[in-house]
Amino acid sequence: MTEENPHRPQLVTTRARVLGGTYRTFYSEPLTVASASGCTITDADGRDFLDAYNNVPVLGHSNPEVRRAVDEQLGRANVHTRYLDGLIVDYAERLVGQFPDSLEAVIFACSGSEANDLALRLAAHATGRDGIIVTRHSYHGTTSAVAGISPSLVGADVVDHVEAISLPDWDDPDFDTGLASAIQAAAERLRERGHDLGAFIFDSAVTSDGILSPRPLTATAAEVRRHGGLWIADEVQSGFGRTGRAWGFEHLGVVPDLVTLGKPMGNGLPVSAVIGPHRIFDDFGAEQRYFNTFAGTAVPIAAAEVVLTALEAGALTARASEGGELLESLITEAVAASDTPALVRRSGLMVGIDFETGGTTAETAAGRAKAMVEHLYAERILVSTTGRMGTVLKIRPPLVITDDELHELAGGFARALARLEVGSVHAGE
Template structure:
């Protein structure tokens, strides 16, 4: 069966909402560590997929899951000591008052539940998000995800523009924007109840570590709850256990997902015990497959690595190394780009404003460069994606077990792709268009 045949069959049999990366989709045969092998035997460095935070096909995860499948996998209406033990260990990695946890199956479900908890606790339904936020795919969280639904966000949702990345008054400016957004919500009859922020601000272009103490204080002064969406930034990704630690805040609620089970469906919401108690006394929440023994067994393996410090150490060391290597390649080029790094969450932004560059450095050109670099790196057999409100940023977030050798491979491939892009642009009077 040819690659084209497989792709055509997929398009016919799967729903129209399914999409693939890259102009020629990757057809997977196997995966291990940070490497994905396609059906033709080609090996790709996975520098994008942060779900298998410990790498693909981890023997310890497979063994833990196998043991639980042979023991029990009942829902949470029964008591399972292993699940209670895991919950205690997980909660112990958080500061007070984040003392209780409720499990779900996906980051979308976790964020959905967090919104319900916030609305119940505050009596308010107004939500503030960043202007290109992504928080999931259920109806409730799609309505607060402008990057997913564009102008289709809910009337109870207000977006805010992030200040300039490097501005020294970033926190105060963000807090001021939040006040303005809350006022707009009040005017529409949807009083502000929650500010939800991806702690790495991934969909808006990846933020570097900075204090958001003023912003968090402002959220509470306005009567809302601060929800830290740790679905992408959690489990050591930013160089601390949880991304919000890099922001010098303690959230009111925290949501977890993606890497939590290293590929198995498990997620969670953490918060104060009284918030869950008050909610549970008036509303039911039960999820048949959430917090059952099999996904929790996988989650235990990830948590053990987090507790050991291995993930945060690798995120810090590997992230710093990758940044240095990428900057070196960019410095060789005439194409402007900035590297933003938050642990092993790295963004290469091709929109460099305030330089002496000509009009060719428009947002449109920067987005074209980022999109083209994704494809060029795919040709180098390196998997990345793009992000940012205008798609101008390369998004690099490999499994946290990536080796130094693989980081060097990534950077050298980036350099070769950048060289090819530079040559291509120099042969055209206008770089934007077909033929990338």
């Protein structure tokens, strides 16, 4: 990195003093943001960084259409949903039109955590059961309810009515059958503890476990339902075209019972949703109140409309498919030309480079992935890690990334990998 901004130490000190201790920063030298546009974040020193991590601004940072739409609504009205507003109703109709017929209605929230929290309440009410199955390293949010089902956040301290299951090997040809067997065993363990299965909540791209290449999971879905559970598709990270289809579950051959949306839905504005059938929503609403003051108000819905328009036009899915294929090819080529073993997995324009392969221990793989994050930061490319112990390098750019930017990303990756190998030799690996 270049010489440190003289104002950064004071900013870091003040930030630590006034913000709560839960806050973290990325990278050994935190990035100080001055502005952002498209896939570029410019720091306080005027240096441009390629954002290959942030999937919230799916249409890119500071998108002008989103800005115009939000400004227009701020000048019109932004009231809660206990009044009628045609803008909100029209958007809801368009949104549910993107789903299978059984997923016919929407409830809005403000964050993916809230959407997943509500989905758990809906599932428990619909089934009369509280048992939940999640994947071993999943993340579903930060409310008390969803933190308790997020092993990547709380470790082994998931709540008693939750079972965390390990995934089969990534390349297992019987992956679906193996996952179904894990569901069966977990459901039986829950029943022994007095918690019949109510829901299996599954990130359709398995983002926090290490990124799953698309494949059918029909046997898994059948096993969940055989035990009386609902399938909740957590599309907070995999939705809105990220995987090359509108919704990640479309790759799995599964029609979920409930779907949760978040992150890219409003291109950075706080809006999320649960999609599901009237029978579940109406029965719940008849017995329990649910109201969220800021959920589904006109300003975030205006931003969400711009994203939905791009999804309807096919722009997001096409870019995820084409850009993802190019990036996978370039990264695979760079790995093949190196001496560092790694497996490349892709779901649309979400790519995972797994360093835990070829006999590499998890500890060594995690060290390599962490070092690659810093080496890419030195190349002014922003990425992060995921998976067990952080052994997988995660690349997940806004879906407006250009081919030139993908080549820039891949070139930086190759240089970072070469630097990693030099460092490994010096460290005596």
